[in-house]
Amino acid sequence: MIFSYNWLQSYFKKRLPKPKELAELLSMHAFEVEEIEKAGKDWTLNIDVLPNRAPDCFSHLGIGREISALLDCKPQFIIGRLAESKKNRAENFIEVKVKNTDTCPRYTVRVITDVKIKPSPKWIKARLKVCGLRPINNVVDIANYVMLETGQPLHAFDGEKLEGKKIIVRFAREKERIVTLDGEKYELNNKALVIADEKKPVAIAGIKGGVGAEIDKKTKIVILESANFDQKTIRKTSRSLNLRTDASWRFENGIDPNLTETAINRAAYLIQEIAGGKVTRGLIDIYPKKVLPKQIKLDLDYVERLLGVKISKKEIVKILKKLNFECNEEGVRYLIVKIPTFRLDITIPEDLIEEIGRIYGYGKVPSVFPISALIPPKRNLDIFWENPSKDILKEAGLTEVYNYSFISEREKEIFNYSAKGDISSRARHKEEIIEIENPVTVEQKFLRPSLMPNLLKNVKNNLKYFKEVKIFELGKVFKIAKSKSQGTNLTEKRMLTGLMTGDAFYQIKGIVDLLLNKLGISNIWYDEYQPTPEESKISTWKPKKCAEIKVDQKEIGFLGEVSSKILEDYKIEEKVVIFDLDFEKLSRLASEEHEYRPISQYPAAIRDLAVLVPQWVRIEEVLNKIDTVAGALLRDIDIFDIYEGQELPEGKKNLAFHLIFQAKDRTLTSKEIDVIHQKIIKALERNPGWQVRK
């Protein structure tokens, strides 16, 4: 909110610190002053009054009170003396009815006659302008002026336009219409509170006045309203009409009901002085439940314990008194603090401790290390494996990216994901992806069910600058599960997904092997990819170039080349190979246990073996056959060449292995090795179409 420096100054006899110094003082002890600007002879301070202090500080008086506490000097605020008429009583001019006092806890009215509507005097105009309000006429300006001064919104009606001389505070009827002062039309619902005369609504309560009873040049009798409305009611109406005003803003945050009287008397006084009005006798005041000051018992030891600094009782009492709190001692340790009703934010001892702390100055609170048990931090096994996994992939040449957790409608279509309400998903009972109720852009409409869509976007964008893209991401993916667990069926889990461009299936597979080995996971194998029925139509993967990654019998992820259809949709012209690992499963399998295997003191012997097999034979099959017959003396097998070519018989390929023989307890003789080698050859050749090359 914008405040006028001169206005604030008017509450003090003593000269205030210069605007910049005053701003610094307020920033350090009350609210951040975001901007100071010169405005003619005045200065404006843009003060970020936080919502909890809106009730008392959306006003020059409120900020004046803060300043007075910080500078320790009393503010001067004089309402002014009303010269009430002796014969004219307010009740003779208007009858007020409040239908529901929960939504309108207080409604005060004053009636002023003989008013002359004309432009406001210069000083009022100047202050309104500095604070960003446009002057209209003296009565309306005074209502606004008093709002800026006290924080209480006021409204003025033309007494002769109110039908039946009545003010009725009631809920609107469903679809009741009102035209506001700026000419906008609104249709109300039955939860909106209105100020009405006998026939029609003349204002949306606490938000904006309507045409029908407005002040105009001819107005002589002013009905001045100063009311208190329920926060929630005003907020709901303001939201549903999408209409926010200076008044609604204040009511939404709550105002002290005791303020209406001060404000209305102040405004009446100004109308009397400036617009020549005669204030009728009496204040019409509908206020069934008077709000009284609360009391809080404050434990002085707790003040010290929470702030970490010892402030003397004398000082504490002084601070609280400066803020208009009344203090009574109870024993040595306690204070009973009476809270003025305008401090709606103070409800518990901690609130008072904040007041003490900020006025005393957080700058004077020392830095003291806590005294605490020397407990080492716990290793978090849920996240421990993230760092090693990222490091391994980085060392393997992949670069880490962070992507948005969202995907677009288009990506949903490319990958054929289903969302709630899709016809296809209902038919197939597929897992569904989660839609965002209020996305910022269409690009961010769904929560990602996989890291792949955004990684492919990265590929597309980076191929403009790089020949090759090798990236990974570790992040959460989201789905609607078919069954609920812990009350929700929205699920999230971490995935670790990486990719490379190029015809690089075996490279990416090597990276997966490396990763799993380094994480201490053994028994890794690769199984045929089994597409689910609905996947078979539009698959993510190239049909014969993908695999399930398995550890023992458990599937932990997928590996393969991205289907040409998807690459076309992304306009990627390179091949892309991807691994997609369930990181939750990976974390559970990972282990730091690792045992050293003694190096044999006896030499290893290497024999080469080349075998010609039909093209469709898998290497694993050959390895398994060798393994079963070789026994423990065959320590290792390395495949060092795979060849398919013209020199070979049609439909055959040549596989060449190094067989490494070694015993733990002796040097193997070549005879021993020959025996095993022959056994292997025999076993291999037992297969039709297999031929060991000698």
Added chain:
Amino acid sequence: MVRNMLKINHQASKRSEGKEENEVLFALKTLKKEVQKEIEKTESLKELNEIFRKYLGKRQGILTQILRSLKEVSKQKRAKLGKEANELKNFLIIKFNKKAADLTEEIKKSTEEKEWIDITQPGEKPPLGHLHPLTLVKREIEAIFQSMGFSVVEGPEIENEWYNFDALNIPKDHPAREVLSLGKTFYLKGGGLIRSHTSPVQVRYMEKNNPPLRIIVPGKVFRSEATDASHETNFYHIEGLMIDKTVSAANFKAIIQKFLQEFFKKAVKIRLRPSYFPFVEPGFEVDMSCTVCAGKGCSACKHSGWIELMGAGMVHPNVLKNGKLNPKEWQGFAFGISLDRLTMMRYKISDIRLFHSGDLRFLYQF
């Protein structure tokens, strides 16, 4: 010449032995000088080898022949002459070896001279990947807090309204909830939301753990905002929470100052300003002296000398209650800091959107 002399010697051997003896000695002396000279002049190993063969060759070597011819000399003289000849032979071998070593060294030197490389030619780097700057800075922050006994904890990204708002003392119809919920929080169709801060983990952690508590919670958070160089819809928070019997604002100051000093690796000043967050009371805004100008005022700190860094405060008793802790028994501080912000400060990154761009031109720099 020497060879001729020796031949003469042979023929003369029978005539006068005394005279012969002197002649042989003389010949050996001449031979010594001659060989030495030849060795000295030699410029290649090959030449040296030839010279060696010429004089010390197993068959044809001149000195070898002399030694062999001594068989014919009388016994008394043989001893003396033999000794002289053998000494010469050993002397020459040493000379040959020395020269050979010198020549080898020279060759090595000259070939090394020729094997020139351009040391300014760029090296061939093994193809390593890169970690994201947010990962790097997150690790650093975790390490600093872990060294002060804080455990690293995480929480779900899909939240419900209870943990994201109510449990944090932001009830429905509270103005603060409206600021966060209507404008800033992403709601999910079919209920739930994605968390707008990491604070829900405070309550989740309190529910399941007994104090004293010391945790930090790094994590992704989501705000429904128009993006620009300093606003994103996806970003990262690091929440901190310390609960014990007497943990105070003074303790918060010490911990956070220590953290900032470790992180920025220089002395920093901090200041607390009053602020308002429903889940703390008192609430603070924490400013740090500008690391660029050391508080003198520069464009990085908008000439204030201070940089606004985080929100913090003493945990509100309602939050402790919602975490099933007794506020009469336990108290503590909580803070929330933007990981993106710290990372931007660390590397002088001026646009927050780079983090989620996936742009390798950016990522390859880390």
